Amino acid sequence: MERTAVNPSQWSVSLGFDQAELVEGRRRELICSAQDAVDDNGSPQHPGDMAAQLGLALDNLEEVLAGADMTLANVVRLNFYTTAMDTLLQHFPVVNGRFEGTGVRFATTLLGVAGLAAPGLVVAIEATAMD
Numbered sequence: 001m002e003r004t005a006v007n008p009s010q011w012s013v014s015l016g017f018d019q020a021e022l023v024e025g026r027r028r029e030l031i032c033s034a035q036d037a038v039d040d041n042g043s044p045q046h047p048g049d050m051a052a053q054l055g056l057a058l059d060n061l062e063e064v065l066a067g068a069d070m071t072l073a074n075v076v077r078l079n080f081y082t083t084a085m086d087t088l089l090q091h092f093p094v095v096n097g098r099f100e101g102t103g104v105r106f107a108t109t110l111l112g113v114a115g116l117a118a119p120g121l122v123v124a125i126e127a128t129a130m131d
Contacts, residue, residue, distance in 0.1 A: 047120030
């Protein structure tokens with residue numbers, strides 16, 4: 001698989017994401033349901049704590065990716081759903097930090113929502129990965 005970042009202007013690169021990802025020669029595509037801060041039993045964790053929820057949601061995403069023999073390096077798109085946009089933006093370095101060392105960025109969309117699947121959840125992360 002060959003990935004090419006498409007950034008007609010560079011503003012997004014400094015924020016850690018690409019405006020688009022051109023993917024050629026791919027083999028497999030993994031479309032992930034949104035991952036949030038739940039334990040192995042599906043019970044919500046870290047009510048209202050954006051940083052902790054981002055960390056656990058990313059942990060959960062990495063487990064899903066591993067189940068398909070993929071890693072964060074295979075992620076081409078992340079969609080974020082949040083009930084607290086300003087707080088998500090404040091803690092977005094948690095996400096960028098997780099992707100450091102992968103050698104890739106991702107296309108992304110941030111969406112403000114009125115609520116998520118369970119009380120206390122403030123963020124959910126949906127991913128598309130390819131190899």
